[in-house]
Amino acid sequence: MQSVPFAPDVFTWPSDQPQLIGSRCAGCAATTFPMQSSCPRCGSVEMERRLLPRRGTLWAWTTQEFLPKAPYAGGETEATFKPYGVGVVQLGDEVKVEARLTTADPDVLKFGGEVELTIFPFRMDGDTEVVSFAFKPV
């Protein structure tokens, strides 16, 4: 079955070791996720593509326990929706990124806990599996 990323230029795919795709300012080294064309710190338009570390630590987390309205495109209904976790993950000394987490269990999620990037099946578009990214407690 074909599996495609839910959006281009968010993570490397297909890959055994997927990485988030950020950008770094050639002038002041500010790092963003996802890529953007100009620097949020100094305004420079010299931004370079940068692959971010696959592992990081959980800086903050919560759970999403109700079905979001559009533009959410997970394809669930009220009946099939399962809560998911959302966290802010610090990747080395480069950047903190916000991402879904593979679990919404408060007993599993820990501040400072180590997490790793994973790609997961997000929804089906006909016969095509659409994949998204999340961090998984290690």
Place this chain on the structure above:
Amino acid sequence: MEDVAIIGVGLHPFGRFGTKSAIEMGAEAIRMALADAGAEWKDVQFAFGGSYEVDNPDAVVSLLGATGIPFMDVYNGCATAGTALELTADTIRMGKYDIGVAVGMDKHLPGAFTGDPVHYAAPSWYGENGQFLTTKFFAMKIHRYMYDHGISHETLAKVAAKNFRNGALNPKAYRRNPMSEEQILGSRMLNYPLTQYMFCSPDEGAAAVIMCKASIAHRFTSTPIYMKANALRTRRYGAYEVHSSWASVEPEVASTVHASKAAYEMAGIGPEDVDVAQLQDTDAGAEIIHMAENGLCQDGDQEKMVADGATEIGGRLPINTDGGLIANGEPIGASGIRQIHELVLQLRGQAGDRQIPGSPRVGYAQLYGAPGTAGVSIVTT
């Protein structure tokens, strides 16, 4: 620079009002503010109107009298009303006009706000992936804050319960039923650690305030309240704010901290002088964080302050005496003008069952919302 006096305030109740339009509510709020000021619509020389849902708040002139005045429409997320207040006051401060009105009105659908993330400089997949939710942001922020500063789940519930209690004393509030801490903690978890009754909800309503050059305020009222400071700030590099897909490793404080400092400086007073505050309580956690971000306590002090009742109507620093957003809901354009309405009533001693004791002199109002925009106003007797 001219000093600015508030001579009239008007508040259309917040809640659900069937087919009544936001424009009609806005016109009623302005009529109430005019009556409070003893002024007439033809006295008003200019206006700023704020709304999220209404494209042209200036359309209220069709209901009040099409006098041809300059009427500027503004939108700035949850800080929309702060923007209307600041621009109205500044227009008088710089001497362009003598009397103006700031009005806000909105009529939202039920449920959490949504929109197109692209308009917030976030990628479109941010919404598709289920991250474009303000509730999630506030939950994440208070959760980290609780971890850093020792705030308990019970304190979240106490703050929400206080605001429901205060709302029960406010005939114009949306939610007027007191709720126990147990009910609040036991309600549906929406975004851990925040449960359903710890959140405000979008609703409908309108509010208006009439301001004038301080030197002519005596023509209208013997109890003018002075608009001493207005400050709006946007997010700084790297801060984790609403609708951020990333933040910098090095910490940066929220925009509220910068708006607050600027407002205190402009007013020439400090947080120790504040007698009553209206803070953006999108959720109970936001009220707790905003206490510290506005300099009203140190990080972590909230646990004891709330337990001791310091923020109750009879406490040493009453907060959200009209029930805040939790009891009133949030019609975005009107929300911050509701705060000023409440502060004016409190400083005049006209707040009825929810009047704080003593002779309060300084009132403080703060708004915060997407995409990391904060507005602060300070009023005094």
